[in-house]
Amino acid sequence: MQGNHEQQAYDRGITIFSPDGRLYQVEYAREAVKRGSASVGVRTPEGVVLAADRRARSPLIEQESIEKIHGVDDHIALASAGHVADARKLIDFARRRAQIDNLRYDESIGVETLTKAVTDHIQEYTQTGGARPFGVALLIGGVEDGEPRLFETDPSGTPYEWQATAVGGGREDSQSHLEDNYEDDLTLDEGIGLALEALAEASEDGLTASGVEMTTVPVESAQVEAVDEETLAEHIDDRDLGGEDDE
Amino acid sequence: MNNDFAPYEPELGGFEDVPEADDEPVAKTGTTTVGIATDDGVVIATDKRASLGGRFVSNKNVQKVEQIHPTAALTLVGSVGGAQSFIRSLRVESNLYEARRDEPMSIHALATLAGNFARGGPFIAINPILGGVDEDGSHVYSIDPAGGVMKDDYTVTGSGMQLAHGALEGEYDPELSIEEAKDLAARAVNAATERDTGSGNGIYFAVVTDEGVEIEDHDDVTELL
Numbered sequence: 001m002q003g004n005h006e007q008q009a010y011d012r013g014i015t016i017f018s019p020d021g022r023l024y025q026v027e028y029a030r031e032a033v034k035r036g037s038a039s040v041g042v043r044t045p046e047g048v049v050l051a052a053d054r055r056a057r058s059p060l061i062e063q064e065s066i067e068k069i070h071g072v073d074d075h076i077a078l079a080s081a082g083h084v085a086d087a088r089k090l091i092d093f094a095r096r097r098a099q100i101d102n103l104r105y106d107e108s109i110g111v112e113t114l115t116k117a118v119t120d121h122i123q124e125y126t127q128t129g130g131a132r133p134f135g136v137a138l139l140i141g142g143v144e145d146g147e148p149r150l151f152e153t154d155p156s157g158t159p160y161e162w163q164a165t166a167v168g169g170g171r172e173d174s175q176s177h178l179e180d181n182y183e184d185d186l187t188l189d190e191g192i193g194l195a196l197e198a199l200a201e202a203s204e205d206g207l208t209a210s211g212v213e214m215t216t217v218p219v220e221s222a223q224v225e226a227v228d229e230e231t232l233a234e235h236i237d238d239r240d241l242g243g244e245d246d247e
Numbered sequence: 248m249n250n251d252f253a254p255y256e257p258e259l260g261g262f263e264d265v266p267e268a269d270d271e272p273v274a275k276t277g278t279t280t281v282g283i284a285t286d287d288g289v290v291i292a293t294d295k296r297a298s299l300g301g302r303f304v305s306n307k308n309v310q311k312v313e314q315i316h317p318t319a320a321l322t323l324v325g326s327v328g329g330a331q332s333f334i335r336s337l338r339v340e341s342n343l344y345e346a347r348r349d350e351p352m353s354i355h356a357l358a359t360l361a362g363n364f365a366r367g368g369p370f371i372a373i374n375p376i377l378g379g380v381d382e383d384g385s386h387v388y389s390i391d392p393a394g395g396v397m398k399d400d401y402t403v404t405g406s407g408m409q410l411a412h413g414a415l416e417g418e419y420d421p422e423l424s425i426e427e428a429k430d431l432a433a434r435a436v437n438a439a440t441e442r443d444t445g446s447g448n449g450i451y452f453a454v455v456t457d458e459g460v461e462i463e464d465h466d467d468v469t470e471l472l
Contacts, residue, residue, distance in 0.1 A: 096252065103254035104363065105356035113348055
């Protein structure tokens with residue numbers, strides 16, 4: 001650990017604190033999240049909305065193969081931002097963990113319990129030698145005991161609960177739009193609109209219906225329900241979020 | 248990285264050292280345990296005798312019902328060692344669940360967990376009753392040694408079960424008051440202690456309401472009738 005290599009030395013090992021108490025690898029993982037396209041979550045009294053930007057980088061890619069929102073259990077879904085492959089590992093962890101409560105207690109897992117199980121798992125990768133942290137942030141939304149809940153996980157393994165938030169690239173722009181426009185008595189439909197607006201804030205060239213993936217978990221059904229492209233197109237059109245090169 | 252979930256085992260303690268079988272001459276409860284669910288709560292009653300093979304009374308003052316949850320109690324039926332270990336495991340799981348989730352386990356979840364443990368664990372010859380109250384009301388379950396979990400309005404387990412059932416049949420009413428349910432349970436336990444050599448030496452009650460669990464005992468059942 002010589003003078004000009006001082007900082008480098010602290011970012012080689014995940015388990016090593018820098019002298020000012022930072023874990024560089026965890027901070028780099030947060031940078032990886034920022035490189036991902038945005039995902040937005042909005043909680044309304046009628047349910048939770050998750051929205052993600054899934055624009056294709058080539059017209060030849062099959063749009064359906066870009067998955068950013070995933071069902072975890074009947075009543076819980078999550079959206080990711082950051083490394084897709086890392087996200088997939090966490091998604092499978094979450095799916096398995098959710099079924100454990102069915103086996104163990106014959107009960108559906110709570111959104112908070114699931115989130116904390118996932119973040120405890122993420123945390124292990126910040127303290128174990130030879131490991132690399134997950135370069136992904138998740139928004140976990142669902143309904144438990146008739147209450148809509150929305151949580152965020154970050155690469156350090158800290159859980160946060162939100163009324164509305166965004167993760168991934170352009171987070172600041174989405175977040176400030178949410179902070180300016182969120183109201184705690186939104187309908188689910190208004191929540192869908194707000195989530196799209198926030199997503200558009202993070203996007204440089206506006207939204208297209210096929211470039212957005214959206215799922216809701218309404219309180220009434222407590223079931224994960226994908227929002228179809230037609231509905232998305234209407235909302236994008238109504239709110240004029242299409243951008244210039246939209247047809 | 249710990250990625251292996253074990254839904255059929257306790258988180259703490261584990262099932263590692265499974266004893267061969269709880270063969271004689273280990274202490275067994277013999278036992279008559281009764282659970283009655285009413286609108287106001289659950290009444291559980293048990294006798295107080297432990298015996299070796301049902302022939303020798305090895306203890307005349309056994310508490311065979313224990314609180315395992317803020318609003319639930321479980322009876323000890325079968326091998327005393329197995330039943331005590333079963334109770335400790337469930338109590339710990341219930342505590343952990345509540346500490347982590349900031350709400351008590353539902354009685355259905357507790358019964359499911361108890362069934363899983365009975366099925367997968369070293370608790371061989373146990374056949375307890377679980378009684379509890381939660382936001383869905385009053386519940387009584389019987390749990391068999393193979394992990395079978397059966398919900399009922401009232402149920403009996405133990406060596407005196409047929410005698411106690413005889414006293415209960417036709418007398419149950421969900422609108423019984425707690426006092427009436429205690430009286431009915433006492434009559435059932437008494438019927439069994441009169442004729443079953445594995446049951447006797449008085450009675451324990453556990454009364455479970457949404458307020459909690461209260462346990463009391465009496466040396467002479469007949470005084471209550």
